[in-house]
Amino acid sequence: MIPKLEWSALVQAADQLGHREDLPGELVPDYEKNEDFLKKVHRVLLEVEVIEGSLQCPESGREFPISKGIPNMLLNEDEA
């Protein structure tokens, strides 16, 4: 799974949520065997859930709300 992630985006998201803890900014070499590292990834990926909040587009500033854990990514008619 880890190779499929955009690592820096994950770290930034975790950071912005205040749940980054000690997640490294770069992938450690041989991460598949690093139990400690894998635990950290597991925590961030599967144990942290945004229930209420928002996602903000870094380019346009447009905010997408998250409610009850569900992001609403619908665009308005004039945005699509």
Place this chain on the structure above:
Amino acid sequence: MDCDVVNNMNAATRRTKEDKKVLKKQQKASHTLLKHEGISTTPQPTKSLVVANGGLGNGVSREDLFAAVKQFGDVESLLMPPQKPYAFVTYRFEDGARKAHAQLNGQKLQSGENSVTFYLSYVDSAKHREEALVGFPEGLTLVEDFVSLEEEALLLAAVDWSTSNEAQKALKHRRVKHYGFEFRYDNNNVDKDKPLPAGLPDECLRVLQRCLQDGLINVLPDQLTVNQYESGQGIPPHVDTHSAFEDTILSLSLGAKAVMEFRHPDGRAVPVVLPERSLLVMKGESRYLWTHGITPRKFDLVPACEPDVGSNSGLTLSKRGTRTSFTFRKIRYEPCCCAFPSACDSQEGTSPYPSPSPSLPRCHADATLLEEEYVHRVYDAIASHFSRTRHTPWPQVCHFLSSLPPGSVLVDVGCGNGKYLGVNPQLITVGCDRSSALVQICAERGFQVFVSDALSVPLRTASCDACISIAVIHHFSTLKRRLAAVRELVRLLKPGGQALIYVWAYEQEYNKQKSKYLKDHDKQHNEEKSKDTPEESQESHEEPSVFITSHVERDVKDASKMTEGRLSVHTNRTAFNSQDLLVPWHLKGRKTHGEEESSGRFSSRGEPSPDLDSSMSSDTTNSPDSKCSPSDNLSQIPGGSSVPVFHRYYHVFQQGELEQLCTQATGIKVQHSYYDQGNWCVVLQKE
């Protein structure tokens, strides 16, 4: 190789990659601007630039934008249309624009709490300066200072309001008075056989003669409606009834200025400032197709000064005064034969939006309106009932999912109630659907889901190993949108990734085998049945006990002819006689027992289903379905309660149509194409 050389090479490659990315985004911004705002950019350098993401709508302040642009040269003007996600900057010399483009394109700006990325493109200087006129409705003309101050006073005095409507006053509606013929607001038409005793006031004659002389009209109008709007009053958007009045409509604004909004069916909105004593001439498209209205407001945003003068051109609040409009029209006696049938009551029936009896959409805006009414609203309303009837994943779809390598990233676009999200737990699965109600159900089941449109899925390009889209694309009402949906799936796929698409088939009988959908039709009556569709006909492996005795064989050509007109309501469990139709759904609440967990088609299991004919063995409602009934209809069941009926729009696919649609999306290969219980299915692979 030498380390430094490698590093430099990498850095150079990175820069070019970055540059390419920026260029791509700039092009995308450019395209969006053109599509939505009618702003066309030009590759050749000019003095003017459009700054995408640099607008008031992005939270960028005038000061911050000015600070960012002024360093490159003398700024002639800075235009920031309100609520828009872009701005225009014109430099005195082209050199300034060039420098700004080179330095600012793709750059981030911090404005207050926001961080935005600018994308700059050149725009035709002359064109953008007349920004107010860009996108001006076709056929619309505004003549300023059409009457003198004395004439204005005379005209205003000519109207005797003493006989005006008490009810109107009480409701704080605008005041209205008619001359020549009475305009009726109940049917938005005129009583042509009952002219009013007094014709038009004499004071108007001079103005009308002037209109004739100036060639604005060819015939003298014979109907006048005077509207008086106080601050805070308005009139809802509308098109003047085609069959009531001839083409050119004149509107004289007296007493105060106001802003009138024109809207095109495709979504374009153009605000037009109507100064005092100006004459608005509506002809052609602006009269027959665009709606016009006045938003009830106390203040309007109007240009502070001429857009091409000085660098402080901007907008200012203009307090509304009491505006009186004199609208002159010519009564039409022959049916209207305009070039805009979608908005024409002589040619197509009632006005286009919202239409009680929908027709196939002709443009993107119509399509979204249709889908909103006949797909999205319906699913949100029927979500829990719908979910209860969608519980068994189809074997062929499961096979596809199970054959994917463990750890594959899968997205289910249009996941509905999440039926397929948990089929293969070894995958990394994410689902999305347009219906919040359905997505909510998925979330409750613990799946990773979000609400999104299938045409605009917020996932990175080439991030998915596989996609499925089961019974989704047939809800898009134009070919363009169906193709766009396929393209979006392809975009999400990694090269080599596969997508599985299922759509409802026009041919419900294939290889001499009727689909379960047809098989469940009661042979005695051509009546309304349960809302079961082929999407769930794979429920069980029981043999259906009822077979249809006759079916309608349809010539394919007939089907396509019908798509031009109104959408007809389909009778469930019969063969399709059209490719575009409305399919009824009878909503059942929780109280009716015995409906879940059953295939729902067979003999009632304790279900209180009022039958017309006691010999019928099928369950659920047998209400006769009236043709062309609007959504939310309450359908009467003999002997009992009424059940809300919803209509869902479908475009059912003919053999080969889905394959053909997929091949139109470039960069893919159709791997497998088959028929599965009333559906056409395709597996495609991204090259």
